[in-house]
Amino acid sequence: DTAVSQTPKYLVTQMGNDKSIKCEQNLGHDTMYWYKQDSKKFLKIMFSYNNKELIINETVPNRFSPKSPDKAHLNLHINSLELGDSAVYFCASSQDREFSYEQYFGPGTRLTVT
């Protein structure tokens, strides 16, 4: 069974479009995250949600918005896509309990903006 899943795995779209990436975790974790990995493989956290509250919000453009319909899902919406948004986006989750705080990652979504 997949612990953290993302759809789609690949997304090719044109500049100016609006797109969403979905994430689901079946681990019963408390917190979910979105990371961006650029072309140089650098990983940077974008958002995290804990019990439907945004607790980390890095300096990302407001064109990016996380939406959490329930504890098991954290979707990423991107408006007015730009060339610089091309990257791999990872969803992750964690339990946030003592001795159990590591983050588990999804398979990533490669977004290509043309």
Added chain:
Amino acid sequence: AQTVTQSQPEMSVQEAETVTLSCTYDTSENNYYLFWYKQPPSRQMILVIRQEAYKQQNATENRFSVNFQKAAKSFSLKISDSQLGDTAMYFCAFMKERNNDMRFGAGTRLTVKP
């Protein structure tokens, strides 16, 4: 702000030999967590090993072990009996206690040669 430095962009090792990947970090915190993640060509981020700063004993997971030097703020990963499947990007990561903001290093690309 916490920073994580991996000074070796690329490394290679012969199959069955031992290799050590370096990681240093900068923090004023006393309690925190350190991680090594592996990202093979499949793109999946896989947790290799974790270390709690309050533990003096170095963590070990099968062929993977760390050398945690708290005073020096150093957290190196040793891979023993390297296998072809160990070929991957390896990321060192830092997280403050009770804070989900995980910071990653730039990664080290390890190639295991037959």
